[in-house]
Amino acid sequence: MTKDHKNLKNIEPVRVSPEELNRRRETNKVWFSSIVSLLEKFISKIKKKDFFISFIDSDRVVLKTISPSGGEGVFTEGVVINEEFFGTTSIECSLTRNEEVEVIGSDHTLLQLKDWACASSPIHDSEGNIYGVISFTSKLNNYPDYGLGIISSLSQAIEKEVRWREISEYFKLSKKYLDIISKGTKDGIICLDEEAKILYMNEAAGEILHVDIKNSLGKFIVDIVDFNPVILSVFKTHEGYTDQEFIINSPLWGTLHFIKSAVVVRDEKGNFAGVVDFFRKIGRVRKFVTSYIGAQAKFNFSDIIGTSLKLKEAIRISKIASKSNSNVLILGETGTGKEMFAQAIHYEGLRKNGPFMVINCGAIPRELAESEFFGYEPGSFTGADKRGRPGKFELANRGTIFLDEIGEFPLGLQVKLLRVLQERSITRIGGTRAIAIDIRIIAASNRDLSKEIDNENFRKDLYHRLNVIQINLPPLKDRTEDIPILVNYFVEKLSVKLQKNIKKVDDSFIKPLTTYHFPGNVRELENIIERALNICENNELNISHLPREIIKNNPSLKSIDEIKRESLIQVLQDTKWNILKTAKILGISRPTVYHHINKWHIQKKS
Missing domain, CATH: 3.30.450.40 (GAF domain)
Known part of the structure; x- marks a missing residue:
């Protein structure tokens, strides 16, 4: 060869x-x-x-x-x-x-x-x-x-x-589809190859990271940002994660707060081939969460019913407060509408596009209060969510937090709340990093906070921090002229809910309400109207539909039986003693009509 x-x-x-x-x-x-x-x-x-x-x-x-x-x-x-x-x-x-x-x-x-x-x-x-x-x-x-x-x-x-290059060519061919998909979400999306080179980046990612997309393609992820990308940990472990929270310090852009998910890409042999990085700003997450849990204001000033001078003054001060970012303290008895005023201030204010977070300070167990208010880091205590959890103050960022019954705020946490008001940042339980927050606080109480201060149940310095704009809501007994207006409003509103057709509200129904002291204020009045509508069997509300305690507290009024007897006599006379028509008008049975005629000794006049 x-x-x-x-x-x-x-x-x-x-x-x-x-x-x-x-x-x-x-x-x-x-x-x-x-x-x-x-x-x-x-x-x-x-x-x-x-x-x-x-x-x-x-x-x-x-x-x-x-x-x-x-x-x-x-x-x-x-x-x-x-x-x-x-x-x-x-x-x-x-x-x-x-x-x-x-x-x-x-x-x-x-x-x-x-x-x-x-x-x-x-x-x-x-x-x-x-x-x-x-x-x-x-x-x-x-x-x-x-x-x-x-x-x-x-x-x-x-x-x-x-x-x-083949992957790059594939992504170029698929780019239109990727762009359409990625435009459907405001999450940042970055596709990285096995060496952490950028194969694809959507517009949201470029905006969130403040980088130019075209200049970023083909570069290593570490070369386009001024911080150490947390996604690099996946290139070491080859393990992805879902919905993890990261707080990153950028020399140029300050604190960046993300919720991130990393999906590992593997080839047909199961070998590590890259990562798809999904991330969103914590603000978007908070906005979604607060929307999901109903943390949005529903009422505005037009929803506040009444014409009394004291109520008008409260509305006037509230409208001034809505144009400010200063803290507000609303004082008033239970049921006077403190949350409604707080919602109206937010809804018509500078932060109307942000969340409205409600915290009932008296309803949260003291041992859970700190974690509910300020959140906690993973593994902070036994039973804690392993991913950690933001508190109500974080979720209210760029919005309003309404602290109802502030007088019941735990004394031990009042110092921490004072620090939040001063520094405009919170530190989660188990954490060391301060998280900046931008919130407006509206507090409310049915207690005399000055007495609480004297009794050392409330900090004086915290009171002054909260009491920048004070709004005093009058009790219903001090604005009796509004009661007829409120009665008609609630009858109309609740009739729709209860599918009732009330055509008349008799004076005998309204007059006792104007002399009642209403310890539960407007909320109690609404409950009285709802009860009356439920038991009303015709299309007219009268004194017979009022609770006994209202009648009992007004000795000048006739008893219910007296009123029922007079009503029965009047209908019998109008129908010329037609028992069937009388029963139909009164919404009762014929045997009941006969029973009342005998019980009250009603006789037909000749």
Whole structure:
């Protein structure tokens, strides 16, 4: 065989046409451009000039040969490296064995190659198939000891570069779909390859991170931000996470507060291939949560019913408060509408687009109060959520927090509340980092806070912090002129709820209410109206539908039985003692009509 090959020195090797060579280069465009780019970079950093690097496809056609000297070498472009002509070569062996191979001098069978040394390494596509070979060739006297190492490193670099370019091309083709999907959410989305290079970034991510999207693609995530990206932990553990909270300090942008999820991407073999990073600003999360739990104001000033001077004065001061960010203290008895006023101040105020968070200070157990108000970090105490939890003050950020029954706020936490008001930041239980908050506080109490201060149940300095704008709500007994208006309002409102058709509210129903002292104020009045509507069996409310305690407290009024007797006599006279019509008008049965006639000794006048 050696003899035969020696006799081939005057025979030309097989060569493809220039058109076929160009076609193959175009077919292998991604590979070809990646390899040429990498080889040119490699050659520019090597001082030696007398070597050649070639890219040979799987059909053994030399697609490209590059040399610092500009020569062609023994494996010229377009030549087919077949065994029939070239005999034993590292290229043939590498393709056949699917491994790195080095052939030195006399190991070649072709005479012209015995003064040459060659190292070749296969390159594979994403499915592991041999795509071609990279070959390093030089004269024996110039061949380096590390020739095989050079070509091995180059082949690995080429495979990674081609994979990167293929993924990039895929994302370019899919970009319109990705943009449509990502525009449907305001979450930031970044796709990273296995080296933490950015493959894709949506507009929301660019806005949140304050970076230019076009300039970020292809770069390492660490190179586009001025802080250490927390997503890098996933590249060490290869484990993702869901809805974890992170607070990051950016030298340029200050504190960045995120909720993040990381999804690990794996190839068909299960190997780590990258990460998709989802993140949103904590403000959006808070807004969603507060909306979900109903932390929104529903009432405005037009919902406050009444024309009394004391009520009008309270509304006047409240409207002034709505145009300010100062703290407000609302004082009034139970049921006077303190929360309604607080909602109206928020709803028509500067923070109307923010959350309205309500905390009933007397309803939260003292041992849970601090965690409810200020939140806690993961593992802060037994039974704590392992992910931690924000407190009500955090959730109210950029909005209003309504502290109802502030007089019952735990004395031990009043110092911490005072610090929140002074520093405008909170620190969660178990945490060390101060979280900035922007809130407006409206507090309310049915207690005399000055007495609470004297009894050392309430801090004087906290009282002064809260009592910037004070609003005093009058009890219902001090604005009796509003009672008829409120009665008609509640009858109309509750009739819809209870599916009643009330056409008349008799004076006998309203008059006792104007002399009642109403310890429960407007809330009690509403409950009285609802009870009356429930027990009313016709379309008119009268004294018979009022609770006994209201009648009992008004001795000038007739008893219920007296009123019922007079009503029965009147209807019997109107119907000319037609028992069936009388029963229908009064909404009772015929036997009941006869029962009352006998009980109250009603006689038909002749």
